[in-house]
Amino acid sequence: MLKTTLAGSLPKPLWLAEPERLWAPWKLEGEALAQGKLDATILAIKRQEDAGLDIVGDGEQARSHFVHGFLANVGGIDFENKKTIGIRNDRYKADCPNVIGPIVRTGSVHSAEARATRAHTRKTLKFTLPGPMTLVDTLADDYYGDRAKMAFAFAEALNEEALELEALGVDIIQFDEPAWNVYMSLVSEWGLPALERAKQGLKCKTAVHICYGYGIKANNDWKASLGMEWRQYEDTLPHIAKSSLDMVSLECRNSKVPIELIGLLKGKDVMVGCIDVATDEIETPEDVAATIRAAMNYVPPEKFFPATNCGMAPMNIDVAYGKLASLAQGAAIVRKELGGS
Ligand code: ZN
Numbered sequence: 001m002l003k004t005t006l007a008g009s010l011p012k013p014l015w016l017a018e019p020e021r022l023w024a025p026w027k028l029e030g031e032a033l034a035q036g037k038l039d040a041t042i043l044a045i046k047r048q049e050d051a052g053l054d055i056v057g058d059g060e061q062a063r064s065h066f067v068h069g070f071l072a073n074v075g076g077i078d079f080e081n082k083k084t085i086g087i088r089n090d091r092y093k094a095d096c097p098n099v100i101g102p103i104v105r106t107g108s109v110h111s112a113e114a115r116a117t118r119a120h121t122r123k124t125l126k127f128t129l130p131g132p133m134t135l136v137d138t139l140a141d142d143y144y145g146d147r148a149k150m151a152f153a154f155a156e157a158l159n160e161e162a163l164e165l166e167a168l169g170v171d172i173i174q175f176d177e178p179a180w181n182v183y184m185s186l187v188s189e190w191g192l193p194a195l196e197r198a199k200q201g202l203k204c205k206t207a208v209h210i211c212y213g214y215g216i217k218a219n220n221d222w223k224a225s226l227g228m229e230w231r232q233y234e235d236t237l238p239h240i241a242k243s244s245l246d247m248v249s250l251e252c253r254n255s256k257v258p259i260e261l262i263g264l265l266k267g268k269d270v271m272v273g274c275i276d277v278a279t280d281e282i283e284t285p286e287d288v289a290a291t292i293r294a295a296m297n298y299v300p301p302e303k304f305f306p307a308t309n310c311g312m313a314p315m316n317i318d319v320a321y322g323k324l325a326s327l328a329q330g331a332a333i334v335r336k337e338l339g340g341s
Helices: 030-051 068-073 111-120 132-137 147-167 184-198 217-224 232-241 259-265 285-295 317-337
Strands: 055-057 074-087 092-105 124-130 172-176 205-210 247-250 269-275 304-308
Touching (some): 030 055, 030 111, 068 092, 111 124, 132 147, 132 184, 147 184, 172 247, 205 232, 205 269, 232 247, 232 259, 259 285, 269 285, 304 317
Parallel strands (some): 055 124, 172 205, 205 247
């Protein structure tokens, strides 16, 4: 019970990419970059194990960004002529590749990292992929002209990739959908149906991660505008509770989400965010334990997975791993209180 895990991304080593920024440029090229990505992936696994996590991941060390990383082997996309568009309902501007033809997966995207991680850990292995709605929201589109249609095209490509990751020994496939906290009414309309298509045929556990974003200024400003109570989950969690997804990853630590909302996920495994990724202050194990205790009123321990609020890619690397160690230690405190180990 109370098995700990991370949302997804981790900071990359200094020799691989520029630190503490999103879409950080790589410092290596060609063969050296390909090898460097795998070396960093194996290092991330080792450091997660040392921090004491129970469920580990690739830390997204081989991806420039959690969305655009998936596009490496996807056809129909123009990377040369990026367009600046407003994403997450115009919360911030980003230079995004442009969809100019049918979306088709032309080959494996993450098989190298999946093999490397599986070869180097016996722990439960979780792998993240962007969800269809978030993909659609992070791309310019000169081809489909219909977001739902484009989401289903991506869902097919994601499904091919997910099936391959499962075959390589991945235990949990998590789809990241921060866009679900922005376009709440579209989740039941086509967001969740597209995600169901993306997970079709998978026998491993499947998860969705819904958050308030990385700890970057645009997101922090947005959060400040959301008022005293963040009730976005109230619209979407009842639909997710009825879906075929096994697990849901939510933001809880230092957030204004009323904690009782996670009770809407009855029957699901819940990855409860106990680590704030928007501050460099490292939570103490006791801070983590307090968050777990509060949330445990709504999620039973066997369905409770203490986690981070969101990815940690833009953070200082020592802060990030320090937070993971506190997460594991905090969960251990509560486990002991419950008489478990
Ligand atoms: Zn997130």
